[in-house]
């Protein structure tokens with residue numbers, strides 16, 4: 490069953506109102522080879538941490554996939570830095586997760602924010618709702634609030650780790666476990682073959698903290714103005730930049746320019 494139909498089917502089947510823990514109850518359906526997937530992901534993380542010792546970061550979006558990776562990194566004390574982009578437009582629930590990670594796992598999260606002068610200028614020139622006006626302005630906002638801070642996060646590093654999965658969207662179908670980004674840096678996607686059910690099974694088994702917005706039918710969570718809950722049968726990323734054409738729906742963090 491595809492991810493979209495799984496989401497649609499379970500939300501339709503249960504008709505469950507959003508409540509704490511409902512995402513776990515609705516979605517945890519491990520694949521038959523779930524244990525092998527966990528082992529392969531851990532092996533990938535260990536190999537990456539060894540190969541890029543001192544120069545590798547998990548760029549966490551604070552979404553549930555990234556929480557699984559952070560849990561594996563912390564649980565196995567892997568020498569991988571944890572970094573996140575605080576765009577200034579995140580939901581309060583998302584920002585609160587930073588503190589939750591630090592207190593749960595006893596590690597510090599590197600926080601990268603946009604350049605304040607750039608934000609002030611952009612908002613002055615284009616307004617707070619510029620992202621809805623055109624794709625160019627939306628991309629400019631993502632560039633200022635995400636891409637530039639990400640470049641700072643990756644500066645001096647030879648590798649980064651993401652929580653991307655093939656199932657998340659058609660645009661991500663061709664991704665690989667280990668890729669090179671546009672700067673020639675290694676980019677690892679250790680959850681590439683995990684299903685949505687695998688993710689939530691791991692969360693349930695290991696009591697991984699997660700964003701409560703996932704309990705409100707938001708499978709993919711970005712900035713507050715650009716994220717909405719999805720309806721029954723809608724695609725996984727339908728709640729992101731929903732006013733745009735499907736092909737435009739990436740913020741640029743994971744798009745090859747060449």
Ligand code: SF4
Pocket residue numbers: 576578620627628630631632634635711712713714715740
């Ligand atoms: S996701 Fe929306 S608010 Fe966030 S940086 Fe992109 S356009 Fe701006």
